Amino acid sequence: MNLILLMFILLPVAAAILSLIAGSVYKKLPDILSISSIAVLALSAAYLYLSRPVGSVLLFNLGGVPSPIGINLVLDGLSHMMLLLINGISFIVLVYSASYMERYTAKDKFHSLVMLMITGMNGAVLSGDLISLFLFLELASVASAALVAFGTEADETEASFKYLILGGVASMFILLAIAMIFGITGSLSLAVANNIPASVPLAKIFILILLMAGFGTKAAVAPFHAWLPDAHPSAPAPVSAMLSGVLVKALGVYALTRILYNVIGMSYPISMALMVLGALSIITGSFLAPGQWDMKRMMACSTVSQIGYIVLGVGLATPMGVMGGLLHLFNHSITKSLLFLTAGSVEYATGERDMRKLGGLRDAMPFTANSSLVGSLAVSGVPPFGSFWSKLFIVIACVQAGQLWFAAIAVIGSIITLSYFARLQKLSFFNKPAGDVSGVREVPLAMIVSMVTLALLCLLSGMFFTHVITDVINPAVVTIARGLMYSRSTGVF
Amino acid sequence: MTEYLISVMLFLIGLYAVSVKKHLIKKIMGLVIMEYSACVLIALFASRNDVVQVNVQYIISAVLVSGIGGTLMLAAVAVRLYQRHGTFDTGKIRSLRG
Numbered sequence: 001m002n003l004i005l006l007m008f009i010l011l012p013v014a015a016a017i018l019s020l021i022a023g024s025v026y027k028k029l030p031d032i033l034s035i036s037s038i039a040v041l042a043l044s045a046a047y048l049y050l051s052r053p054v055g056s057v058l059l060f061n062l063g064g065v066p067s068p069i070g071i072n073l074v075l076d077g078l079s080h081m082m083l084l085l086i087n088g089i090s091f092i093v094l095v096y097s098a099s100y101m102e103r104y105t106a107k108d109k110f111h112s113l114v115m116l117m118i119t120g121m122n123g124a125v126l127s128g129d130l131i132s133l134f135l136f137l138e139l140a141s142v143a144s145a146a147l148v149a150f151g152t153e154a155d156e157t158e159a160s161f162k163y164l165i166l167g168g169v170a171s172m173f174i175l176l177a178i179a180m181i182f183g184i185t186g187s188l189s190l191a192v193a194n195n196i197p198a199s200v201p202l203a204k205i206f207i208l209i210l211l212m213a214g215f216g217t218k219a220a221v222a223p224f225h226a227w228l229p230d231a232h233p234s235a236p237a238p239v240s241a242m243l244s245g246v247l248v249k250a251l252g253v254y255a256l257t258r259i260l261y262n263v264i265g266m267s268y269p270i271s272m273a274l275m276v277l278g279a280l281s282i283i284t285g286s287f288l289a290p291g292q293w294d295m296k297r298m299m300a301c302s303t304v305s306q307i308g309y310i311v312l313g314v315g316l317a318t319p320m321g322v323m324g325g326l327l328h329l330f331n332h333s334i335t336k337s338l339l340f341l342t343a344g345s346v347e348y349a350t351g352e353r354d355m356r357k358l359g360g361l362r363d364a365m366p367f368t369a370n371s372s373l374v375g376s377l378a379v380s381g382v383p384p385f386g387s388f389w390s391k392l393f394i395v396i397a398c399v400q401a402g403q404l405w406f407a408a409i410a411v412i413g414s415i416i417t418l419s420y421f422a423r424l425q426k427l428s429f430f431n432k433p434a435g436d437v438s439g440v441r442e443v444p445l446a447m448i449v450s451m452v453t454l455a456l457l458c459l460l461s462g463m464f465f466t467h468v469i470t471d472v473i474n475p476a477v478v479t480i481a482r483g484l485m486y487s488r489s490t491g492v493f
Numbered sequence: 494m495t496e497y498l499i500s501v502m503l504f505l506i507g508l509y510a511v512s513v514k515k516h517l518i519k520k521i522m523g524l525v526i527m528e529y530s531a532c533v534l535i536a537l538f539a540s541r542n543d544v545v546q547v548n549v550q551y552i553i554s555a556v557l558v559s560g561i562g563g564t565l566m567l568a569a570v571a572v573r574l575y576q577r578h579g580t581f582d583t584g585k586i587r588s589l590r591g
Contacts, residue, residue, distance in 0.1 A: 131552050138559040142566050149570055157573045158586060164567050165520055169511055171563075172527040175556065176504060179531050183538035188552070 002060040004044055005073040008083065008122040011037050016115035023108025030111040031098045038094055038118065042087040048080065055475040059128075074128040074190075077475025081326065082125040082254050084472065085333045086246045090118050093245075096341055096450035097238035099443070100348060104236065110150065117143040117242070121250040129189045130178045130259075134171070137218070137251050141167045144247055147239045148231045159227075159234040166227045170217035177210035181263070194263050194484045208270065211259060212277070219252020221311055222280035225304045229288065232303065233296035233353075237344020240296060244303045245337035249329055253307065257314050257480060265484045266317050274315025279406050281308025282413035290420045295343045295353045295428065298420060299336065302379065305413055306332045312410065313394040314480075318401055323477050324393030327469065331386035331461055335378040338454035342372035345443045345451065346428060355424060360433030364440040369429045371451040376425055378458040380418035386461035386468070496537055503530035517571045517581040521564060528560045 015037040022029035052058070058075040066072070075083070094114065101107050120140025127133045145167065149160035178188070184203060185193045196204055217224040228248075232240050260270060285305020292298035310332065313325025345368040346361065347353050362369045378385035381392075391414055398407035442448065461468055503526060510523025532553045539549035571581070578586050 131555070135555055135559050138563060142563050145566055145570075149573070152573065154577045157570050157577065161517070161567070161570045161574060164563070164570060165511065165524070168524045168563060168567070169508070169527070172504075172507070172524065172531060175528065175531040176534065179534040179538065182535060 002058060004048065005058060005060040005075055005126060006062075007044065008041055008087075008126060009073075009119055011041060012115040012119040012122065016112045016119065019108050019111040019115065023111075027107070030108045031094075034111040034115055035091070035094050035098065037115070038087060038091045041118075041122075042084075042091040045080070045084045045087045048075070049084070049471065054471065055478055071132055072128040072189075073126045075126060077477070077479040078254070078258065078326075079125040081330065081472050081476045082246075082250055083122065085330065086118065086121045086125070086250055089245050089333055089337050090114075090242060092450045092453055093238045093241050093337060093341070096241075096344075096447050097236075099446040100238055100344055101236065103348075104150070110147070110236075113143050113147050113150075114239070114242070116140075117147065117247070121246060125250055125254055128191065130181065130193065130263075131188050133190075133255060134175060134178055137174070137255065138171055140247065140251055141171065141218075144235075144239075144243060145231075148235045148243075150236055150239065151234070156234040159230040163227045163231040166217055166224075170214045170224070173210045173214035173217075177207045177214065180207050180210075190258070190263055194265065196264065204264070208264065208273075211256070211264070212273065215252050215256035215259070216277060217252075219248050219256060219307055219311070220281075220304055221252070221277045221307060222284040222304065223277075225281065225284060228304060229292075229297055229300045232300035232340075233294060237296075237340055237347065240300075240344070241337040241340035244300060244340060245333045248303065248307060249310070249333060253310055253314070253329060256311075261480045261483055271315050271317040275312055275403065275406055278308045278310070278312030278315055279409045281305060281311065282409055284308075286413050286416040290416070290423070293354050293356055295346065295355055295358075295424065296340065298355075298424065299339050299343060302417060302420070303336060305417065306336065306379065308413070309391060309394055309410060312406060313390075313397065316394075316397050316401055316403070318397055319477060319481060320393060320400060321397035322480050323469065323473055324390055324397050326473050326476050326480075327393060327465070328387065328390035330468065330473065331390050331458075332379070334454055334457050334461060335375050335385075335387060338371060338375040338451060338458060339379060341447070341451050341454065342368050342375060345447055346372075348443050348447070349440050350437075355427040357434050358428040359431035360429075360437050361440065362429045364437055365442050367442060367448045367452060371455040372429065373425060374455040374458055376421035378462070380421050381414045382418070384462045385458050386465060388462060389465045497534070500530045500533040500537065503533070515583050517574065517583060520583075521567045521571065524567070525560070525564055528556070532556055 015034050019030035019033050022033055055077055060073040062071040101110055117140050120136045120143060123136030124133055127136060145160050145164045148163055149156050181193050182188055184196055184200060187193045220228040232243050235243060282305045285301055289298050289301035292301055310325045310329045313321045313328060349365060352358055378387050381387045395407045395410050507523045507527030511520050514520055535553060575581055
C-alpha cells in the first residue's frame with residue numbers, strides 16, 4: 001500500500017524516458033504512453049481517497065530508513081489534495097494536447113518534459129524533507145522553463161530566460177533559507193526541523209524574508225509576479241493550463257503554506273505579511289489584466305489576482321480563511337485550466353490570440369464558446385460555480401477576523417475580474433466578426449471532450465461544494481491547523 | 494564566524510551579478526555563485542559537532558547536480574537568444590529590458 005507513493009514519482013520518470021525512445025518507433029506512442037500513465041496516477045490518487053479513512057496519514061520510508069536520517073514520502077490531507085489536483089488536471093490537459101500538439105514537430109520531447117514536470121510536482125508535494133522538496137522544485141522549474149521555450153521563437157526564449165533567472169534567484173533564496181534552518185535546528189526533515197528556538201529572532205526574520213521572497217516568486221505573488229505575464233502565455237496552450245492551473249500552486253502556494261505552518265509556525269506578523277501580499281496581488285492583477293489585448297496574457301494576469309485570493313485566505317490563519325483559500329485553490333485550478341484550454345482552441349482554429357482581431361466565434365465554435373463562458377463566469381465568482389463559494393468564504397472569513405479592508409479589496413477584485421472576462425466574451429465570441437470567420441471550424445473531438453469535462457467539473461464543484469469541503473478540503477485544513485504539532489501526527493518518531 | 498560571513502558575502506556578490514549586470518552570461522555566473530555559496534554554508538553548518546543527523550555530502554552533491562541541470566538550461570536559452578539577436582546584452586533585447 002505504501003509503495004503506491006513511490007509510484008507517483010517513478011511512473012512519470014519512466015514515462016518521460018520511454019516516450020523519447022517510443023517517439024522514434026511510432027508517432028502516436030508517446031501520447032498513449034503518457035496519457036495512460038497519468039491516467040493510472042489520477043485514478044490511484046482518487047482511489048487513495050476512497051480506500052482510506054478521511055484525514056489519515058500514509059508514510060513511506062525510502063530503503064526502510066526512518067525519517068530524520070532517511071528520505072521519506074508523506075501523504076497527508078494537504079499533499080493528498082494537491083496530488084489529486086496535479087494528476088487529475090494533468091490527465092485532462094494531456095488528452096487535450098493529443099490533438100493540439102499535432103502542429104508541433106517534437107511531440108515526444110513535449111511529452112517527456114511534461115512528465116518530468118509532473119514528477120517534480122508530485123515529488124514536491126509528497127516529500128517529507130526540505131532538500132527533497134527543493135530538488136523536486138528545481139526539476140519542475142527547469143522542465144517548465146523548457147516547455148515555456150518550446151516554440152523556440154524570439155518571444156518564447158526571452159520569456160523562458162526571464163523565468164529561469166527569476167526562478168533561479170528564488171530557488172537560491174529558498175536554498176539559503178533551508179541552509180539556515182538546517183544550521184539552527186540541525187535537521188532537514190519537515191517533521192523535526194520545527195524547533196527553531198525563540199533565542200534567534202534575527203535569524204528567524206531573515207529566514208522568513210528569504211522564504212517569502214523565494215516561494216512568493218514561485219507562486220507569482222504581487223511584487224514578485226514580473227515573470228508570469230510573459231512566461232505563461234508563451235508556452236503551448238496545454239502547458240499554460242498546467243502552469244497556471246497547478247504548477248504555481250504546487251511549487252509556490254503549497255510549499256509556502258507547508259513550511260510557514262508546519263515548520264516555522266504561524267504568528268500574527270507572518271499572517272499580516274501574507275494578507276498584505278495577497279491583497280497586493282489582487283490589486284496588481286486587477287490593474288494589469290484589463291489593459292491586455294492578448295487573450296492568454298490577460299488570463300495570466302488574472303492568475304496573479306486569483307493567487308492573491310488564495311494567499312489572502314491562507315494568510316488569515318483562521319479555520320474559515322484557510323478553508324476558503326484552499327477551496328479557491330481547488331476551484332481556480334479547474335477554472336484557469338479550462339480558460340487556457342479554450343484560449344488554445346481559439347488559437348488553434350483561428351491562429352489569433354489578439355481579442356481585437358477576433359469576434360463572432362459563437363456560431364462557428366459552439367463548444368469552445370460555451371466552455372469559455374462557463375470558465376469566465378466561474379473565475380469571476382458567479383453562482384452556482386465553485387469560485388463563488390470559495391470567494392464568499394474568504395470574504396466572510398475576512399469580516400469575521402475584523403479585516404474589513406481586505407474583505408473590500410476581495411469583493412472589488414472579484415467585480416473587476418467579472419468586467420474583464422465579460423470584455424473577453426464580448427470581443428471574441430459575441431461581437432460581430434472583425435475578419436473573415438467563414439473558414440473557422442470547431443476543434444477536434446479530444447479537445448472538445450477535455451474542455452467540456454473541465455466545464456462540467458466547474459459546475460459540479462460549485463453545486464456539490466459541501467462534498468468537496470468535507471472530503472477533500474477539510475483534511476487539508478486539519479493538516480495545516482496542526483501547525484507545529486505536525487511531526488507527532490505523522491507518527492514519524 | 495568569519496567563514497560564515499564570507500559565504501554570505503559570496504551569496505550577495507552572486508545576487509549583485511544577477512540583478513545588476515547586463516550580460517546574459519554574467520547573470521548565469523552570478524546564479525552559479527549564489528548556489529555554491531549556499532552549498533558552502535550547508536557544509537559549514539554540518540561541520541559543527543552537534544549536527545550529525547543527515548549525510549551532508551549526498552545533499553550537497555544532489556543540489557549541485559540539480560544546479561548543473563538548471564545552468565545548462567539557462568546556457569542553452571542564452572545561446573538561442575544570441576542566435577536570434579546577435580548580442581548577449583539584455584539592454585538590447587526587447588522584452589528583457591528593465
